[in-house]
Amino acid sequence: MTNSNYLNISDILVSNEKIPCKILQDLPKMGFLDPSATEDDLKVGSNVEIPLWLGETLYSRRPPLVSVDLPKIYKDAYREILNADACTIDLHKFAQYFYELGCYIAKYDIKGEVATTLVNTFKQRFRMLLAASVSNDSIGTMQPLSVSERERAAAAAATEHALSAWLQRGDSPLTTACMVANHRKRKRAEMEML
Structure with missing residues (x-):
């Protein structure tokens, strides 16, 4: 996993998401990965859903032991639907870590459409994200957001709150710096000389 962060809890949860894979070689004693398997071995052609970290490990072997398929939310x-109107989708319900998982899955997309979809989805949902960050009713507005969108909305709300508290204090008003004021005086004097 090239872009993983070993100590990041969110990254651990993302890498534990299940992805569909197709077995390319017989895997002895791995039948437990397929709940519908009746044998102890996984046979060639079996379709299983395994965690992302395991799928990437088995895919990176030479020759690869599995082929990784796109999860349904990226098909x-x-x-x-996402390109038409991404704001109607409850990303938290379909894929809690939509953007993070999409970054991992994008390398398995031959056409490169997953990366484009991630960018377009974020562009469309940005307005909803801004509304969630300044809203007083945070639970209602944050419900359809993915985990990363919720984190960004919460950070934006905290920044907005800190800015408004600082502006209301009034004990340190913004003033023009001396250097800027002197520069303006110098420019004005030069203009008057001409």
Whole structure:
């Protein structure tokens, strides 16, 4: 996992998300990965859902032991919905770590459409994210947001609150710096000489 962060809890949770994979070689004693398997071995052609970290490990072997498929939220049907109107989707319900998982999955997308969908989705949802960051009713507005969107909205709300508290204090008003004031005086004097 090239862009992983070993000590980041969010990254650990993202890498534990299940992704669909197809077995490319017989895997002895790995039948427990497929709940519908009746044998102890996983046979070639079996479809399983395994954690991302395991899928990447098995894919990176030479020759690869699995082929990684895109999760349903990144497939064509959902991409069309997200490109049409991303604000109608409850990302928290479909994929809590939509953007983070998409960054991992994008390297398995041959067409490169997942990366484009991630950017377009964020662009469309940015206004909703801003509304959630300044809203007083935070639970209602944050419900359809993914985990990363919630974190950014909470950080923006904290910044907004700190700024308004600082502005209301009034004990340190903004003034023009001496250097800027002297520069303006010098420019004005030069203009008057001409």
